[in-house]
């Protein structure tokens with residue numbers, strides 16, 4: 001099939017590449033000329049594991065192409081995916097200007113039947129809005145489909161190729177047949193394509209993300225309570241997670257959820273509630289607790305250094321909002337670093353992939369070090385913000401040699417308490433007793 005994807009970010013580029021991988025002829029459109037040039041030159045503009053292999057293969061097979069021209073995109077695709085940003089607006093709602101703007105432009109450009117697919121995360125009722133906007137511009141027949149995406153950054157290719165489910169919201173038989181045909185290769189394992197109405201599909205996405213954010217937040221509260229009563233959250237987590245009704249995943253406490261989606265999606269669902277005369281009390285709490293959790297290490301660090309951080313040197317390991325991505329949107333590291341800089345601290349930072357993005361935001365206020373050990377030289381403490389695998393089994397002797405004092409504030413509970421005690425570190429983590 002001929003497919004167009006409008007917007008080539010984490011979702012659009014993965015969608016386009018994976019759809020090319022199953023034999024479709026895909027044209028990806030982006031407004032960003034530099035990005036399109038990069039892709040036309042065979043360069044993947046984001047860090048996403050395993051994407052490069054598929055990207056190369058499908059470009060070489062002539063199944064994956066790039067352009068800045070929306071007209072070309074509209075001419076090319078029988079199905080046109082909108083994988084555009086839906087960032088948080090000032091009032092917490094999802095900003096639909098990208099999606100509705102593209103819909104209007106598409107309405108002016110179509111001249112035969114198209115299926116327009118909302119892949120972006122959009123509030124209930126958006127498929128109707130997209131339909132209205134396009135209808136104002138054209139008399140040509142078209143259908144709008146809501147097809148939310150559930151991929152995770154860092155695992156995006158695998159999640160797209162082997163989805164646990166595909167959700168499709170639509171009301172047209174013609175579009176249903178096309179969407180079923182497109183996704184058939186991805187559900188060979190027996191995982192379902194769940195077909196429903198547009199509004200239910202739109203809400204499914206927000207419900208899933210908000211539920212996961214709530215699950216994490218609940219564990220963060222349990223962790224905070226563990227510290228008050230001397231329990232160990234790792235043990236509690238294992239004890240709870242083995243109940244299959246609860247499940248082992250997404251129970252890891254830490255310095256809050258970040259990323260381009262959970263924070264904005266929880267707020268957008270909360271705002272949708274308000275707009276529809278419904279008060280999502282649980283989401284109100286989740287938002288507030290998570291805001292606090294992002295900076296939960298700061299009072300501990302300040303108190304350890306008697307409130308005086310001026311001139312202190314901190315090594316920061318992990319800047320991305322989670323491992324295996326270069327994405328720093330709403331990363332807890334940002335909040336921690338901004339505060340420490342304000343207090344006059346010097347920061348030596350390291351991340352395997354996210355340093356260029358952090359540099360765009362922080363400029364020369366940070367010392368960017370391209371080696372995790374070098375970042376700890378003469379540091380008064382090490383602060384861990386992201387659980388990259390390479391941080392899990394460091395050479396503790398090297399750390400002790402490098403650092404002024406062996407002190408670790410760990411926002412991701414990477415180390416075993418007994419091990420770290422034997423190594424002679426002062427160690428403060430989340431929901432466990434302080435060592436040292």
Ligand SMILES: NC(=O)C1=CN([C@@H]2O[C@H](COP(=O)(O)OP(=O)(O)OC[C@H]3O[C@@H](n4cnc5c(N)ncnc54)[C@H](O)[C@@H]3O)[C@@H](O)[C@H]2O)C=CC1
Nearest residue numbers: 007008009010011030031032083084085086120121149153
């Ligand atoms: N990042 C993720 O893991 C996931 C994101 N989503 C949702 O998917 C949507 C897209 O998210 P991301 O891919 O992360 O966004 P992104 O910010 O990484 O990429 C968006 C792309 O759209 C391009 N763009 C903006 N305006 C355009 C226009 N008028 N025409 C053509 N291109 C345009 C930008 O240049 C950029 O390349 C959002 O609604 C997000 O909530 C859903 C599931 C997972």
Ligand SMILES: O=C(O)[C@H]1O[C@H](OP(=O)(O)OP(=O)(O)OC[C@H]2O[C@@H](n3ccc(=O)[nH]c3=O)[C@H](O)[C@@H]2O)[C@H](O)[C@@H](O)[C@@H]1O
Nearest residue numbers: 149150151152153216250251252254257258259261321322
């Ligand atoms: O809509 C989206 O954009 C995507 O949002 C999340 O994916 P992602 O943001 O890539 O990353 P996650 O692995 O879900 O992690 C999100 C945040 O929660 C935190 N987290 C996750 C799990 C956990 O147990 N504890 C925890 O603190 C992570 O550190 C990270 O900051 C969802 O998992 C995807 O299904 C969804 O498609």
